[in-house]
Amino acid sequence: AKRDGKANYHFFEPSLDEQARRRRQMELDLRTAIRDGQFTLHFQPLYSLSEERLKGFEALIRWEHPEHGLVSPVEFIPLAEETGLILPIGEWVVREACRHAATWDGDLSVAVNVSPKQFGSPELATKILQAISTSGIAPQRLELEITESIFIANVEKTLSTLHRLRNLGVKIALDDFGTGYSSLSYLRSFPFDKVKIDRSFVQDLANGGNGHAVIRAITTLAEALGMDTLAEGVEDPGQLDILRREGCRNIQGYLFSKPLQASNVQQWIVEHQG
Numbered sequence: 617a618k619r620d621g622k623a624n625y626h627f628f629e630p631s632l633d634e635q636a637r638r639r640r641q642m643e644l645d646l647r648t649a650i651r652d653g654q655f656t657l658h659f660q661p662l663y664s665l666s667e668e669r670l671k672g673f674e675a676l677i678r679w680e681h682p683e684h685g686l687v688s689p690v691e692f693i694p695l696a697e698e699t700g701l702i703l704p705i706g707e708w709v710v711r712e713a714c715r716h717a718a719t720w721d722g723d724l725s726v727a728v729n730v731s732p733k734q735f736g737s738p739e740l741a742t743k744i745l746q747a748i749s750t751s752g753i754a755p756q757r758l759e760l761e762i763t764e765s766i767f768i769a770n771v772e773k774t775l776s777t778l779h780r781l782r783n784l785g786v787k788i789a790l791d792d793f794g795t796g797y798s799s800l801s802y803l804r805s806f807p808f809d810k811v812k813i814d815r816s817f818v819q820d821l822a823n824g825g826n827g828h829a830v831i832r833a834i835t836t837l838a839e840a841l842g843m844d845t846l847a848e849g850v851e852d853p854g855q856l857d858i859l860r861r862e863g864c865r866n867i868q869g870y871l872f873s874k875p876l877q878a879s880n881v882q883q884w885i886v887e888h889q890g
């Protein structure tokens with residue numbers, strides 16, 4: 617066969633028809649999943665380096681598909697956003713995360729990922745307030761993780777929703793920091809409580825180079841703006857060492873713990889805060 621680069625592989629890619637068919641099927645499956653409650657939350661510990669203690673957990677959604685097993689959010693969140701199904705799913709995530717947090721010992725925080733589409737919904741703040749009051753947790757324990765893409769649609773409206781949520785006492789974190797086009801300018805536009813440094817910067821630390829200078833720049837800037845910092849995807853002690861030295865205040869990653877099943881969280885808390 618002739619070697620013609622990309623075209624070589626084209627044969628193995630699903631046709632456009634096939635892709636469209638799979639998409640339609642997944643959308644139908646997502647609707648069933650919402651109806652039948654096929655989602656579950658895993659919780660990954662967030663650890664404070666400055667206080668040397670467990671601070672809270674990030675809620676990460678999983679889909680227990682009856683045929684395909686556990687499906688990663690990377691597979692279905694984009695389609696859920698496109699189809700608007702992220703609204704009922706996102707509502708469930710907030711409710712479920714608050715409900716679980718209410719069962720944990722202490723004042724541990726619970727972080728929830730909120731997608732841009734949810735910010736377009738006028739009901740977001742109301743739903744979040746409902747989830748908080750039903751669960752009985754202090755609003756300060758709930759942290760919403762947003763990415764800068766929420767600003768693309770409507771900056772004014774997004775900012776007013778953020779302020780409204782902030783006034784409820786909820787914390788706001790800027791997720792995946794540094795991966796967008798203009799991360800710095802968004803730091804100026806809203807007083808985030810926390811900046812989550814994207815995993816790609818942490819991975820860079822292993823490759824020598826000037827990765828640590830980037831970490832230092834971000835932590836210095838965040839500190840100057842009065843924002844907390846957290847590094848994602850910390851996998852080895854070498855990375856931890858540099859993060860500590862460069863002043864990063866919190867970490868999350870396999871080194872400390874993988875995401876845990878909800879039913880194992882309380883036990884984990886007992887073991888890790890003695």
Ligand code: C2E
Pocket residue numbers: 660675676677688689690693706709729730731791792848849850851868869870871875
């Ligand atoms: P994210 O918000 O950046 O979440 C962190 C992801 O990194 C999680 O993947 C987590 O399991 C993974 N991770 C944590 N520590 C490590 C590590 O040390 N090494 C490596 N290689 N990975 C690590 P996950 O759970 O597959 O979630 C992927 C993405 O899906 C999340 O990225 C988030 O953007 C989205 N997502 C998850 N849950 C929700 C949700 O409830 N709502 C929305 N809208 N999006 C969600």
Ligand code: CA
Pocket residue numbers: 674729761791
């Ligand atoms: Ca996140």
Ligand code: CA
Pocket residue numbers: 791792812814848
């Ligand atoms: Ca992230």
Ligand code: CA
Pocket residue numbers: 792814815
């Ligand atoms: Ca990420």
